[in-house]
Amino acid sequence: MTYSTSLRELATDARSVVPAEIDRDALTGLIGIGMLRELAEGRFSEARRHGYFASMIVAQIDGFQKLSEEQGSITTDDVVLSLAHLMRLCVRREDVVARVGDDRFVILMMHCDAENALAKADALRIAFNGLEPSGIECTASLGVVATSVVTGVNFDEVFNLAEGALGIASRSGGNRVALAEGNVAPVRRVVGIN
Numbered sequence: 001m002t003y004s005t006s007l008r009e010l011a012t013d014a015r016s017v018v019p020a021e022i023d024r025d026a027l028t029g030l031i032g033i034g035m036l037r038e039l040a041e042g043r044f045s046e047a048r049r050h051g052y053f054a055s056m057i058v059a060q061i062d063g064f065q066k067l068s069e070e071q072g073s074i075t076t077d078d079v080v081l082s083l084a085h086l087m088r089l090c091v092r093r094e095d096v097v098a099r100v101g102d103d104r105f106v107i108l109m110m111h112c113d114a115e116n117a118l119a120k121a122d123a124l125r126i127a128f129n130g131l132e133p134s135g136i137e138c139t140a141s142l143g144v145v146a147t148s149v150v151t152g153v154n155f156d157e158v159f160n161l162a163e164g165a166l167g168i169a170s171r172s173g174g175n176r177v178a179l180a181e182g183n184v185a186p187v188r189r190v191v192g193i194n
Contacts, residue, residue, distance in 0.1 A: 025099040027077060028084035036098040036106060040155040043096075043110050047149035055117035055146040057107040058162040059083070059124065062139040062174035064103035075134045082133035083140065090124055106159070114146035114179060121177045129175065139175035141166060146179075 023035040031039075040056075047054050061067075061079060068076045080103070087097045087105060096108040109117060121142040128140045143166025145158055161180045169178040 027080060028099050030084055030097055030099040030105070032098060033100040033106075036096060036100065036108065037155045039096055040108055040158070043108065044149045044153060044155070044158075047110060048153075051148070052111050053113045053146055054149045054158065055109045055112040055114070055144065056158050056162045057109070057117060057121045057124070057142055057144050058100075058159070058166045059087070059105045059107070059121075059140050059142045060101075060166055060170065061103040062141055062170070067136065067138075068102075071134070071136065075136060078134045079136065079138055082131050082138075083128055086127055086131065087124065090120070090127065106162070112146065114144070117144045117146045118177060118179045121179075125175065125177055141169035141174050142177045143167070143169055144177060144179045 023032040024030070025032055044054060061083060064076065064079075067079065080099075083105060084097070084099065087107060091097060091107055091109070094110065096106075098106045098108075100106050107120075109120070112120070121144045125140055125142055128138060131138065143162045143164065145161040145165060147153060147158060147161075165178040165180040169176040172178070
């Protein structure tokens with residue numbers, strides 16, 4: 001191996017390893033919010049240029065704090081891993097899945113309008129209900145936003161809209177999906193049952 005070859009290999013290794021070490025969840029292997037924000041801004045820029053939709057789903061495990069207190073970390077880790085695995089299985093290859101909190105996950109989907117994002121979120125909700133990790137019945141609430149990524153829309157605005165929709169789903173009893181469309185639109189619809 002020559003000197004220049006080893007430098008190229010080191011540079012390649014650095015690009016593939018450093019971001020993962022900086023912002024990757026240790027339990028699930030998913031990226032964190034910092035890397036998600038960076039990826040989202042790049043994808044939003046592309047969406048602006050080509051005029052297509054972007055959607056975001058924010059999912060939260062219902063009753064996670066109580067579950068953690070009653071069952072402990074081994075069980076809660078199993079629940080978190082189950083939802084992370086389910087999300088990876090249920091999204092398209094180009095979609096981005098991130099863990100952004102103890103009980104919170106985000107899916108960023110490009111070329112995905114409101115109806116498709118809502119359908120994906122509700123399918124995830126139903127599938128998670130059927131998993132029963134560690135024999136525990138679990139549910140999740142999900143907030144969804146779909147937007148045509150116009151000039152000035154950024155990650156924080158879209159994320160805050162999705163979190164607002166998640167709040168509506170949670171306050172409506174959990175095990176629900178709430179949809180907010182557009183750049184500043186209120187929650188439009190809540191679906192799901194207990």
